[in-house]
Amino acid sequence: MSEILSPNKYAGRIKPIRVVVVHTMEVDENDANVAEAVGNAFANPARQASAHVGVDTDSECRYVPDADTAWAAPGANADGLQIELAGRAGQTSGDWQDAASQAILERAAQRVAQWCQAYDIPIRHLSVAELKAGAKGIVGHYDVTLAYRQSSHTDPGASFPWDAFLARVAAIAGGSVVPASNPVAPAAPAAPAALDVDGYLGPKTISRWQQVMGTPVDGVISSPSSTLIRAVQNKLIACGIGVGRFGADGVMGADTIRALQKYLGTPVDGFISRPSTMIRALQGRLNEGRF
Ligand SMILES: [Zn+2]
Numbered sequence: 278m279s280e281i282l283s284p285n286k287y288a289g290r291i292k293p294i295r296v297v298v299v300h301t302m303e304v305d306e307n308d309a310n311v312a313e314a315v316g317n318a319f320a321n322p323a324r325q326a327s328a329h330v331g332v333d334t335d336s337e338c339r340y341v342p343d344a345d346t347a348w349a350a351p352g353a354n355a356d357g358l359q360i361e362l363a364g365r366a367g368q369t370s371g372d373w374q375d376a377a378s379q380a381i382l383e384r385a386a387q388r389v390a391q392w393c394q395a396y397d398i399p400i401r402h403l404s405v406a407e408l409k410a411g412a413k414g415i416v417g418h419y420d421v422t423l424a425y426r427q428s429s430h431t432d433p434g435a436s437f438p439w440d441a442f443l444a445r446v447a448a449i450a451g452g453s454v455v456p457a458s459n460p461v462a463p464a465a466p467a468a469p470a471a472l473d474v475d476g477y478l479g480p481k482t483i484s485r486w487q488q489v490m491g492t493p494v495d496g497v498i499s500s501p502s503s504t505l506i507r508a509v510q511n512k513l514i515a516c517g518i519g520v521g522r523f524g525a526d527g528v529m530g531a532d533t534i535r536a537l538q539k540y541l542g543t544p545v546d547g548f549i550s551r552p553s554t555m556i557r558a559l560q561g562r563l564n565e566g567r568f
Contacts, residue, residue: 352425
């Protein structure tokens with residue numbers, strides 16, 4: 278294996294490795310020096326692109342260490358391992374059968390098998406939904422394009438021989454291909470979408486506040502007395518901040534607003550202006566899952 282290291286990468290990873298992304302180089306597959314030529318292109322900082330390895334008919338070339346983040350498939354860079362195959366996305370099924378393609382696919386299968394073993398990645402071609410749900414597996418750049426809509430690339434093409442390729446990966450890795458129809462392990466529940474920190478106390482902010490306080494979630498502060506506001510008042514009282522002479526009465530009056538402003542560290546005037554600095558501070562906290 279040769280090595281032509283690319284500066285186009287982030288050092289390290291912000292997410293654990295979970296997906297192998299297959300690309301085609303969009304070059305002549307019969308050129309035995311093409312993995313190195315692509316390495317030379319990726320070595321140019323102006324190119325702003327890279328992959329972890331490239332394979333051609335006679336060799337594999339390393340561009341970026343696995344432990345670093347290559348710039349190849351926006352949306353699946355942070356948790357992806359990127360392999361470039363000599364050839365083109367426009368190849369037909371017949372084209373993928375020729376001797377050059379078979380040599381390239383064999384080299385790619387060796388690399389992908391090693392990755393699947395090293396990073397505990399099941400030998401499975403993920404659907405776009407599975408990819409988006411955070412499943413572990415193998416995809417093409419096109420799947421990443423469909424999942425995250427951050428590029429227009431369609432490689433390795435509609436005729437890429439997924440079944441034969443995964444079967445070969447499994448044979449090398451000593452495992453088996455996980456059928457595509459297998460139910461995906463449920464992904465961890467997605468974090469709720471962040472609130473806009475806009476200073477308006479609307480239904481979304483109220484719902485999140487209710488969620489964080491553990492009170493029934495309906496997106497409204499009911500009157501004359503709100504369970505949410507009573508919970509908030511009790512919390513403020515517990516923190517030694519008085520909420521007025523009526524105590525925890527569930528009413529968001531001037532005294533309670535003043536107490537909230539004190540608690541949140543914003544100017545204390547007893548009013549919720551629109552937009553409000555105090556509500557912005559509240560939204561920031563709620564986005565961190567706390568009050
Ligand atoms: Zn690609």
